Amino acid sequence: MSEEFGGDRDENSLSGRVMRYAQVSGTMGGLAARIAGQQLFGIRIDKAQHAEELKRALGGLKGPLMKVAQLLATIPDALPKEYAAELAQLQSEAPAMGRPFVRRRMAAELGPSWQGRFQEFALDASAAASLGQVHRATAQDGRALACKLQYPGIESAVEADLGQLRLIFGLYRRYDRSIDPSRIYEELAERLREELDYRREARHMALYRHMLRNEAAVHVPDVLPDLSTRRLLTMSWLDGQRLTNFKDAPLEQRNALAHNMFRAWYVPFYDYGVIHGDPHLGNYTARPDMSVNLLDFGCIRVFPPRLVKGVIDLYHALAKGDQALAVQAYETWGFQDLSKEVIETLNLWAAFVYAPLMEDRPRLIEETNSGTYGREVAENVHGRLRALGGVTPPREFVLMDRAAIGLGSVFMHLQAEVNWHQLFMELIEGFDEQQLAARQAEALEAQDLPLPA
Numbered sequence: 001m002s003e004e005f006g007g008d009r010d011e012n013s014l015s016g017r018v019m020r021y022a023q024v025s026g027t028m029g030g031l032a033a034r035i036a037g038q039q040l041f042g043i044r045i046d047k048a049q050h051a052e053e054l055k056r057a058l059g060g061l062k063g064p065l066m067k068v069a070q071l072l073a074t075i076p077d078a079l080p081k082e083y084a085a086e087l088a089q090l091q092s093e094a095p096a097m098g099r100p101f102v103r104r105r106m107a108a109e110l111g112p113s114w115q116g117r118f119q120e121f122a123l124d125a126s127a128a129a130s131l132g133q134v135h136r137a138t139a140q141d142g143r144a145l146a147c148k149l150q151y152p153g154i155e156s157a158v159e160a161d162l163g164q165l166r167l168i169f170g171l172y173r174r175y176d177r178s179i180d181p182s183r184i185y186e187e188l189a190e191r192l193r194e195e196l197d198y199r200r201e202a203r204h205m206a207l208y209r210h211m212l213r214n215e216a217a218v219h220v221p222d223v224l225p226d227l228s229t230r231r232l233l234t235m236s237w238l239d240g241q242r243l244t245n246f247k248d249a250p251l252e253q254r255n256a257l258a259h260n261m262f263r264a265w266y267v268p269f270y271d272y273g274v275i276h277g278d279p280h281l282g283n284y285t286a287r288p289d290m291s292v293n294l295l296d297f298g299c300i301r302v303f304p305p306r307l308v309k310g311v312i313d314l315y316h317a318l319a320k321g322d323q324a325l326a327v328q329a330y331e332t333w334g335f336q337d338l339s340k341e342v343i344e345t346l347n348l349w350a351a352f353v354y355a356p357l358m359e360d361r362p363r364l365i366e367e368t369n370s371g372t373y374g375r376e377v378a379e380n381v382h383g384r385l386r387a388l389g390g391v392t393p394p395r396e397f398v399l400m401d402r403a404a405i406g407l408g409s410v411f412m413h414l415q416a417e418v419n420w421h422q423l424f425m426e427l428i429e430g431f432d433e434q435q436l437a438a439r440q441a442e443a444l445e446a447q448d449l450p451l452p453a
Contacts, residue, residue: 096125096133097133097151102123103123106121106232109231110227117140118227121135121137121138122136126146131150131151131196131298132149132154133149134146144239146221146234146235147227148233150231155196162189162192169181169182169185179382179390183394183395184393184398187396195298195299197230198229199230201298202225202233204297204449205297206223206447208294210447211443212267217259217260218263218291218294220293221238221295238295239293240286240293241285242286243284243286244413246414247413251416254414260291261292262418262420264284264294266427267427270427271427272440272443273303273305273307276403277300277402278402279403281410283295283296302449305437306332308436309431311400312431313325314329314330314333314354315354317329318351319358326350333396333400335391335394336394341388342391348384352377356420358421360419363417364417365416365418366412
């Protein structure tokens with residue numbers, strides 16, 4: 001354990017897991033029974049109705065299963081559309097811990113005299129989410145702080161939820177064999193377990209400050225190591241407004257926000273092979289000058305440099321109609337045993353995702369001005385893959401696809417009209433895989449983070 005962080009104790013207890021399973025197993029057991037009845041006896045189930053029941057059951061929980069459900073809802077074909085539509089409505093807010101509980105938690109993390117280490121500390125949370133809650137505080141030197149305090153017993157919650165997630169995927173595999181979700185599960189499980197360690201998130205924040213040091217329009221909080229532990233992350237408070245407040249703002253402001261968000265997400269990827277895997281509206285705010293604050297760094301993915309090259313190669317393959325280069329790109333991503341028909345099907349989805357980058361002009365991210373066309377493309381791809389015997393998405397594909405679709409949803413919300421092609425070409429100009437590898441290794445080593453496999 002690093003000396004700069006406080007200690008912790010294991011809360012991943014058997015009793016915690018048992019209680020967690022009991023909360024959600026009734027709903028999942030009901031789904032299992034209904035699907036079995038449909039398969040064995042031809043009993044038709046109303047998936048839309050059951051999806052609504054599942055949303056209600058999960059919405060009452062405080063923990064990562066809700067977070068996973070939200071994430072799955074944005075990954076095309078990870079769940080049947082009826083379930084994805086309902087789960088996408090889950091809110092990231094959860095009931096906050098009360099004042100006595102907060103006092104006990106803070107004492108457990110910083111010791112009995114913890115309040116003396118702050119000038120002020122608000123016992124009422126300013127925000128509550130799936131894994132923890134945020135409190136405003138003031139440092140002894142007067143700086144405004146945000147203290148993210150993890151919920152107790154969350155490790156047992158994660159393990160229990162991952163067990164339920166495996167069951168969900170197993171049921172879905174019986175329902176439809178066009179997508180094998182086994183590697184999706186592996187990726188989500190690893191990312192969720194990483195999010196529990198706030199020391200790791202602190203290193204991620206330092207990494208992002210380094211990668212975005214030349215981006216004046218992107219702001220990353222500073223971490224206070226002396227006031228942080230594995231389950232408490234204390235950082236500087238960044239003032240800003242939610243992006244939802246800018247839906248009806250002048251186009252110039254919305255375009256500026258979209259430009260800055262694009263840079264915030266993709267400068268780290270194309271320069272260092274690092275991407276933020278959780279691009280939802282609650283993870284950033286906007287300042288009066290339309291610069292953006294990045295607020296959460298739990299779900300960070302570091303990719304091998306070859307994968308970044310694969311993403312760029314696929315763009316060129318689609319732009320030039322180069323089938324051989326497309327095959328090389330998909331194999332670089334980790335797809336295996338690709339037939340000509342499967343490649344053509346994957347190209348349909350890739351053409352949809354890359355479409356905004358193909359035209360050298362300002363445009364909406366989705367010119368149909370809705371998500372309907374994207375759903376139609378996804379359903380077409382899904383049906384063709386089913387007919388071809390299915391495909392197993394590689395782990396690397398999961399958060400890459402989520403980031404592209406999630407960030408695209410933000411741009412759709414803003415109704416920004418930006419020359420996405422120009423932004424993309426500025427990032428990949430002069431790309432060199434070896435130089436990226438050297439930059440990545442230096443940056444990760446400086447923050448004591450591992451190199452990607």
